[in-house]
Amino acid sequence: MNTTFKTDIIGYGLFAALILFVVPWAFAFDGFELNTFARYLTLGMVAMALALSWGYAGVLNLGQAATFGLGSYVMAMHLKLRASASSYNGMPDFMGWTNVEVLPWFWEPFHSLTFTLVAGLALPALVAWLMAVFMFRGRVTGVFVAIITLAFLVALQLVFISEQRYTGGQNGLTGLAPLELFGWRADAYSTSFYYMVAGCLITALALGLAVVRSKVGLILRAIREDANRVRFFGYDVARYETLAFCVSAALAGWAGMLYVLVLEFASPTYMSVPFSLGIVIWCAVGGRESLVAAALGAVVVNMLEGRLSSIFVEGWFLFLGILFIVVVLVMPRGLYGLFSDAVQRLQTVSPRDRGGKVATKATPLSATPAVKEEN
Amino acid sequence: MGHLELHNLQVQFGGLRAVDGLNLSLEQGELRCLLGPNGAGKSTTLDLICGKTAASGGSVIFGGIDVTHMAEYQRARHGIGRKFQVPSVFKDLSVIENLEVARSQHPGVLASLRVFRSRLSGRMDEVLTIVGLHDHLHVKAGNLSHGQTQWLExxxxxxxxxxxxxxxxPTAGMTVQETLKTADIFNSLRGSHTMLVVEHDMSFVRVIAEQVTVMDQGKLLAQGTVAEIERDPKVRQAYLGDEETADAAS
Structure with a gap:
């Protein structure tokens, strides 16, 4: 019914085939190489989550890393408890160093795997919901959303660093046990682990696509263009924005959980400002109008980083900054924008065109664009 | 009791009383034209009814319900629709997507999550036939001509x-032909829909209006049929300043 829908589905299929078949084959099923790539995929997932709120709803969340970080700590807390089962009071080692006597109450539920998996999605979503209620009910828009989310990110990171007794502080949570899921032991350097991560990304993309292809996605695009007009049709704009913001946060939390499994530690740097702005850049490079493109953007930029940062150790951030400026100036819609413009140009050339100039001319009502009369 | 009633409606912007103690009553299915010189408060009155502007006094009763303090989207759910002076279609969305947004009988988030394609049958088909946009379903609204944009709205x-x-x-910027077609559409809506139309084009008003309300400086100046209004000396004064120029113009 819709051309962009077709592009989305084809792009999605190709992307799934790429990460499921081509990538493992290209790396000769080598666990170490695939672990690196699994890391790119989790970053692709968080970029995709940002595209959902930024690209569709026009809500620029500069603090996307906050929900990502929350997800990662949730997973890390569970794994840390498993690793600390034999230590004093079942407490993580760093708590002993800071004279904590008993396991804090909020650590207790993370003994349960089910609770952990649910919390990894629900906690970021809940936090996002609280922010969303304040922001969107109050009709905060544009740059102010960016400032609020960024401020929240900074505050959250400060809390995690300063509460060393409970969070491991600057060191984060290290020395984690491997995850055990239905008797399967997650070994970050195995091919099966890579497939688990790829499967998660494909599932998350499908969920995201379902949301943006439903009427919700349409209303979000309408809100991005003219929120007031949408209100006059009876839609509660704040609720739609809240939904996009919370789904985005839950997906980012999911990506955060995977990230801990890939790197086998959690660190407050996951909530750092440079990391969060990096997500925005990946998303912009790929193209925020498409979830698949945003994910691909993250993978491409991080692969580049992997190659280039080994050559210019300190120069990478400079390169990233220049890349962002170039993208904003030359292709504000990212790689996806270049691609969709090219497709449109091809369609305009074909005679079966329904969208271009040919169709507009055919109407009897638009012989001459009428001049607006004076009152 | 009318379908829409305004009781002593007021709004102030700074020191200016844009609408000042306005009383108005519309019957079910009536088409009312709202006239008045520039700055009379016509558009502001519409803003007050649809909730774009909050009233500083008085009340808006619609269908027996007091909607004065409701948010825009709640009023829209009660059945108040608004077409703006500037064509305000969604330029980045295609014609059919614009219409799908407008199909807002189930505006909840959960209801929207379950809709994946636009049904072209039924109401959508009727509407497309009326406005003649069948061939442009997938054209971006931003690429339509001015007239077509008005139709889309x-x-x-x-x-x-x-x-x-x-x-x-509604007819600003339309050709004569388009204006006539618009008048046809309005006449066909009469009876089933209550309409309040701000319009300057008197030839158009003559075709569509039974009752006309004239506002001046935020107040109700006169009310009656088109012929009565055109004879009313108060109206001539408001529009044209003084009797002499009014005579010269007629």
Whole structure:
């Protein structure tokens, strides 16, 4: 019914085939190489989550890393408890160093795997919901959303660093046990682990696509263009924005959980400002109008980083900054924008065109664009 | 009791009373034209009814319900629709997507999560036939001509199927032919929909209006048929300043 829908589905299929078949084959099923790539995929997932709120709803969340970080700590807390089962009071080692006597109450539920998996999605979503209620009910828009989310990110990171007794502080949570899921032991350097991560990304993309292809996605695009007009049709704009913001946060939390499994530690740097702005850049490079493109953007930029940062150790951030400026100036819609413009140009050339100039001319009502009369 | 009633409606912007103690009553299915010189408070009155502007006094009763303190989207759910002076279609969305947004009988988030394609049958088909946009379903609204954009907006209003339609200069920028077609559409909506239309084009007003309300400086100046209004000396004074120029103009 819709051309962009077709592009989305084809792009999605190709992307799934790429990460499921081509990538493992290209790396000769080598666990170490695939672990690196699994890391790119989790970053692709968080970029995709940002595209959902930024690209569709026009809500620029500069603090996307906050929900990502929350997800990662949730997973890390569970794994840390498993690793600390034999230590004093079942407490993580760093708590002993800071004279904590008993396991804090909020650590207790993370003994349960089910609770952990649910919390990894629900906690970021809940936090996002609280922010969303304040922001969107109050009709905060544009740059102010960016400032609020960024401020929240900074505050959250400060809390995690300063509460060393409970969070491991600057060191984060290290020395984690491997995850055990239905008797399967997650070994970050195995091919099966890579497939688990790829499967998660494909599932998350499908969920995201379902949301943006439903009427919700349409209303979000309408809100991005003219929120007031949408209100006059009876839609509660704040609720739609809240939904996009919370789904985005839950997906980012999911990506955060995977990230801990890939790197086998959690660190407050996951909530750092440079990391969060990096997500925005990946998303912009790929193209925020498409979830698949945003994910691909993250993978491409991080692969580049992997190659280039080994050559210019300190120069990478400079390169990233220049890349962002170039993208904003030359292709504000990212790689996806270049691609969709090219497709449109091809369609305009074909005679079966329904969208271009040919169709507009055919109407009897638009012989001459009428001049607006004076009152 | 009328379908829409305004009681002593007031709003102030700074020291200016844009609408000052306005009383108005519209019957179910009536088409009322709202006239008045520039700055008379016509558009502001529409803003007050649809909730774009909050009233500083008085009340808006619609269908027996006091909607004075409701948010825009709640009023829209009660059946108040608004067409703006500036064509305000969604330029980045295609014609059919615009109409799908306008099909807002189930505006909840959960209801929207379950809709994946636009049904072209039924109401959508009727509306497209009325406005003649069948061949442009997938054209981006930003690429339509001015006239077509106006049609799309009217189509969106029809799609929304609101009980009360508020229109601000619906024929602005239209050709004579398009204006006539618009008049036809309005006449066919009469009876099933209550309409309040702000319009300057008197030839158009003569075709569509039974009752006309004239405002001046935020107050109700006169009310009656087109012929009565045109004879009313107060109206001539308000529009043309003094009797002499009024005579010269007629």
């Amino acid at each position: 009217i189509a969106m209003l029809l799609m929304q199927d609101c009980k009360l339609i508020l229109m601000d200069e």
